[in-house]
Amino acid sequence: MPICPDCGREIEEVSSCTRKHFQLGNKEIPRIRYGDERRPPAEYSYEERCDDCGVEVGGYHHRGCAIEQCPLCGDYAAVCGCWRHLR
Numbered sequence: 001m002p003i004c005p006d007c008g009r010e011i012e013e014v015s016s017c018t019r020k021h022f023q024l025g026n027k028e029i030p031r032i033r034y035g036d037e038r039r040p041p042a043e044y045s046y047e048e049r050c051d052d053c054g055v056e057v058g059g060y061h062h063r064g065c066a067i068e069q070c071p072l073c074g075d076y077a078a079v080c081g082c083w084r085h086l087r
Contacts, residue, residue, distance in 0.1 A: 004053075004062040012049075016059025022071070029071050031060050037069040 001010040006019040021028040032038070034050050035057040049056055053065035061068035061077075070077040 006063050011062045012054030014054075014059075015056040017053075017055065017062045018060070019063070020060060024072075032069045032071050034059050034061055034067070037067075038074060039069065 007017045052067045053062040068077040070080045072082040
């Protein structure tokens with residue numbers, strides 16, 4: 001199984017990543033938990049675990065998850081322009 005570079009644990013085997021914020025300069029940006037995304041309900045139905053990184057509802061996605069929502073622009077974090085500026 002792949003290892004998350006942020007929490008060091010196996011992706012799809014744990015309930016949540018331990019990284020709760022992104023760092024943007026001196027500012028901490030809170031991440032959006034799986035299930036708390038601000039998308040229309042018809043756009044995505046939540047399963048017990050994320051289809052991409054395996055975290056449970058209420059957990060933080062692992063880095064690079066295709067489903068994680070960007071806390072800045074609301075798009076998918078893996079493809080939005082904001083993501084490359086976050087550490």
